[in-house]
Amino acid sequence: MLQLARRPAPPRAGCARNSPARKRRPPPHTVGRKRASGGGSCLLRRAAPRGRRKRRPGPRRQPPSGERRDQPEHGAREEEEKMSQKQMKEAFVSNHNGTSVLEVTQGLCLPVLCILCRGLLIILSQHLWSSHSWRTRFFIDFVFLIVPVVTTLTILSSFVYLEHLTVILLGAGLFYQIYCRRTCYAKMPGQKILEKFLKISLESEYIPAISCFRVINSAFTAVAILAVDFPLFPRRFAKTELYGTGAMDFGVGGFVFGTAMVCPEIRRKCMEGSRFDRFTKSLYSVWPLVLLGVGRLIIIKSIGYQEHVTDCEIDNITAFMFFPPNKSWIVAIAITVLYQLALDLTPLKRLILYGTDGNGTRVGLLNANREGIMSTLGYVAIHMAGVQTGSYVLKKRSHIKDWIKVAYCILLLAISLFVSLYIVQVNVEAASRRMANLAFCIWIVASSLILLSSLLLGDIILSFAKFLIQGALVPCSWKLIQSPATSKKRSESLVSEAERKKPSLCLITAINRNQLIFFLLSNITTGLINLLVDTLHSSTLWAFFVLNLYMITNCLIIYILHLQDKTIKF
Numbered sequence: 001m002l003q004l005a006r007r008p009a010p011p012r013a014g015c016a017r018n019s020p021a022r023k024r025r026p027p028p029h030t031v032g033r034k035r036a037s038g039g040g041s042c043l044l045r046r047a048a049p050r051g052r053r054k055r056r057p058g059p060r061r062q063p064p065s066g067e068r069r070d071q072p073e074h075g076a077r078e079e080e081e082k083m084s085q086k087q088m089k090e091a092f093v094s095n096h097n098g099t100s101v102l103e104v105t106q107g108l109c110l111p112v113l114c115i116l117c118r119g120l121l122i123i124l125s126q127h128l129w130s131s132h133s134w135r136t137r138f139f140i141d142f143v144f145l146i147v148p149v150v151t152t153l154t155i156l157s158s159f160v161y162l163e164h165l166t167v168i169l170l171g172a173g174l175f176y177q178i179y180c181r182r183t184c185y186a187k188m189p190g191q192k193i194l195e196k197f198l199k200i201s202l203e204s205e206y207i208p209a210i211s212c213f214r215v216i217n218s219a220f221t222a223v224a225i226l227a228v229d230f231p232l233f234p235r236r237f238a239k240t241e242l243y244g245t246g247a248m249d250f251g252v253g254g255f256v257f258g259t260a261m262v263c264p265e266i267r268r269k270c271m272e273g274s275r276f277d278r279f280t281k282s283l284y285s286v287w288p289l290v291l292l293g294v295g296r297l298i299i300i301k302s303i304g305y306q307e308h309v310t311d312c313e314i315d316n317i318t319a320f321m322f323f324p325p326n327k328s329w330i331v332a333i334a335i336t337v338l339y340q341l342a343l344d345l346t347p348l349k350r351l352i353l354y355g356t357d358g359n360g361t362r363v364g365l366l367n368a369n370r371e372g373i374m375s376t377l378g379y380v381a382i383h384m385a386g387v388q389t390g391s392y393v394l395k396k397r398s399h400i401k402d403w404i405k406v407a408y409c410i411l412l413l414a415i416s417l418f419v420s421l422y423i424v425q426v427n428v429e430a431a432s433r434r435m436a437n438l439a440f441c442i443w444i445v446a447s448s449l450i451l452l453s454s455l456l457l458g459d460i461i462l463s464f465a466k467f468l469i470q471g472a473l474v475p476c477s478w479k480l481i482q483s484p485a486t487s488k489k490r491s492e493s494l495v496s497e498a499e500r501k502k503p504s505l506c507l508i509t510a511i512n513r514n515q516l517i518f519f520l521l522s523n524i525t526t527g528l529i530n531l532l533v534d535t536l537h538s539s540t541l542w543a544f545f546v547l548n549l550y551m552i553t554n555c556l557i558i559y560i561l562h563l564q565d566k567t568i569k570f
Contacts, residue, residue, distance in 0.1 A: 088536060098244030099236040101421070101443060106160045107152050107247060108451050111145065111216045113167040115508075116458040118144035119474045120174035120465055127181060127469050134505050138559055141507035146551050149219050153247065154232045154544060175465060182468035197467050201398040201481040208476045209455035210261055210393065211512045216451070217254040218515055219551075222522040224248050226550055229535040230543040242353070243430040245443055252433075253444030254451075256379050260386025266394055328391070332384035332441075339377045340428065340438035348374065352435050371434045378436025385445045389452070398481075400460065407456035410449050417446035475506030507555060510562030517561070517568050521554050 118140060125132065132140070148163070156163055185193050224247065227233040237247035343349045352374045354360050355367045362368050389410075397403060421442045425431065431439040459478055466472040466480060511518050529535075529550060538546070561568070 094241060096235050096238045096240055096244070096246065098238075098240040098246035098249065099234075101245050101418070101447075103160065103236075104245055104247050104250060105447060105450060106164070108216070108220075108250070108447060109454050110148055110152055110160070110163055110167065111219070112212075112451070112454040112458050113164065113171060114144045114148045115212055115455075116462060117167055117171045117174060119462040119477060120171060120178060122474050123462075123465050123469055123472045124174055124178055124181075126472060127178075127183075132505070134559075134563060137505040138507060138556070142552065142555060145215075145507060146219060146223075146555060147548070149216075149223050150227075150544070150547050150551065153220075153223055153227050153234075153237060154230075154547065155540065157234045157237070175461075178465050178468055183470040184468055193468070194464075197464055198399075198401055200400050200463070200467060202400060202403065202463065203479040203481060206478075207393060208478060209452055209459055210258070210390070211476060212455050212508060213254075213261075213448070213452055214258040214515060215508045215511045217251065217258055218511055218518055220247070221251040221255070222518070222554060223547065223551065224251065225522065226526045226529060227543075227547055229530055230538055230547075231536070232538075232540050232543040232547075240433055242434065243432050245431050246433075249431075249433045249440075250444065250447060253379070253382055253440070254448055256382050257386040257389075257444060257448040260383045261390030261393065263387060263390065266387060266390040328384040328388040332381045332388065335377055335381040335384070336438050336441045339381070339436075343429075343435060343437055349435065375434065375436035378441050381441050382436075382444050385441075386448070389449065393452070400463065403456065404460060407453050407460065410456065411453040414446050414449035414453060417442055417449065421446060475504045476508040476512075505563075507559055510559045511555070513567055514558055514561055518554060518558050521557060525550055525554060 121140065121144075148167075152160065152163065185196065188196075224233075224237070228238050228248065239248045240246045350358065352370055355362070355370060356364070357367075366373065393406065393410075397406070421431075421439060424439045424442060429437055429439055431437065431443050433440060462474060463478050463480060466474060466477070529546065533546060535543070
């Protein structure tokens with residue numbers, strides 16, 4: 001203890017005069033750094049010279065010339081952010097594998113049930129209350145036609161069976177109320193009423209199922225082209241990248257099929273003159289589509305709007321052929337089989353998928369449009385199948401029994417095509433939108449036929465409901481004609497002449513009347529919404545509100561044009 005007490009204390013590190021060797025004192029700036037960390041005395045604060053005093057932390061002041069140099073860098077940064085936003089949106093709608101064929105078919109058949117419920121509701125409301133105003137009729141049509149399409153493609157996409165069950169129960173309840181309140185054959189049993197109904201004739205000049213087919217496809221397309229940019233839209237419904245069946249893949253094929261069913265060759269219009277004259281008239285009739293494609297390309301490239309690289313719709317919807325309508329099915333089968341053989345046995349498939357250099361280049365006219373150019377053969381086959389279907393459906397028929405047979409035959413053909421689709425996809429190749437191969441063509445035709453047959457069956461059920469209520473009038477449906485039983489007098493309509501001349505307050509008729517304007521309007525409003533709204537980060541509620549507002553705006557404009565008796569033709 002004494003030795004420890006006698007040991008001299010070590011010199012203080014904070015005082016320079018207690019240091020045993022002043023010659024070995026470290027440089028002033030080093031000492032000052034150590035003192036700052038140790039918190040020493042005031043003597044060491046004087047050791048650092050004034051010229052080397054530490055600068056306070058903070059942003060370094062730049063000269064004016066440096067500030068001017070930062071402006072281009074800031075602009076380049078904004079440009080990079082815009083490019084990254086565009087790339088994010090393009091990636092958001094790309095590289096998807098689609099969904100099952102069954103789910104797409106279920107989504108297509110739901111509007112059929114909704115249209116049937118809409119007709120039953122109109123019949124019952126006409127019987128119970130007075131006629132509706134155009135605002136009430138527009139609301140009913142929008143709720144039963146557009147809202148189910150929006151919900152099926154967004155918030156209720158995983159509850160399709162529940163939607164079908166709800167609509168079926170609603171339709172059954174409405175039909176039961178109509179049957180209980182019937183004004184025709186009130187005391188007759190149901191079997192006798194059905195026998196009387198089967199003797200009824202229809203006005204076959206207008207086929208409402210074809211109009212509903214085209215309108216359903218237009219409504220699906222209009223909703224999907226905007227909904228796909230929102231996270232609310234399931235990615236399995238988006239366009240497939242290479243193989244698969246997506247809900248949006250049916251859009252272009254269904255458009256080609258629906259347009260072919262009402263082409264002039266089937267309706268016997270513009271058939272006079274030589275084939276060259278008809279060819280020039282057809283070219284003149286499609287110039288709005290060409291103008292739309294060129295304008296869309298210019299606008300997209302000028303404003304940097306996002307686009308799917310493999311889109312090829314504009315090139316294909318103008319496909320048409322000049323073959324006899326009753327022989328179109330032969331041409332359709334021949335084209336699809338030969339085209340599939342070319343894909344399997346030649347380098348055509350590699351050219352479509354990877355371009356001329358094998359690396360997926362988009363340089364040059366052929367490489368930039370290779371999907372649209374090469375897949376035209378597949379869409380021509382779909383067109384010819386639609387021509388054959390239209391020539392069969394538009395034949396003049398009067399009795400309701402004949403239309404039941406038509407719906408039955410189309411349904412059987414659709415089922416057989418679905419079986420063929422399964423065999424082709426297992427043994428040959430899966431469906432591909434980009435190539436429009438054999439499986440894709442079969443899928444489009446089968447889905448179109450199942451939709452058309454469902455609409456025909458719905459029209460027959462709706463006609464039976466109209467048969468039970470005297471004077472019932474439903475827009476975009478068959479008009480009933482009393483079939484003479486014992487005399488050969490001229491048949492009398494069950495609908496009065498005054499009611500026949502009333503304006504048709506029908507959203508289906510309005511969209512079908514100006515279908516091209518509806519398509520153009522949907523594309524324009526879709527582009528505006530994408531420029532004004534951050535679709536990638538939108539909430540579910542906000543996205544659902546925007547979609548319904550977008551569809552209300554488009555439908556209301558088309559509806560007002562219809563009320564003003566305006567048909568815009570090019």
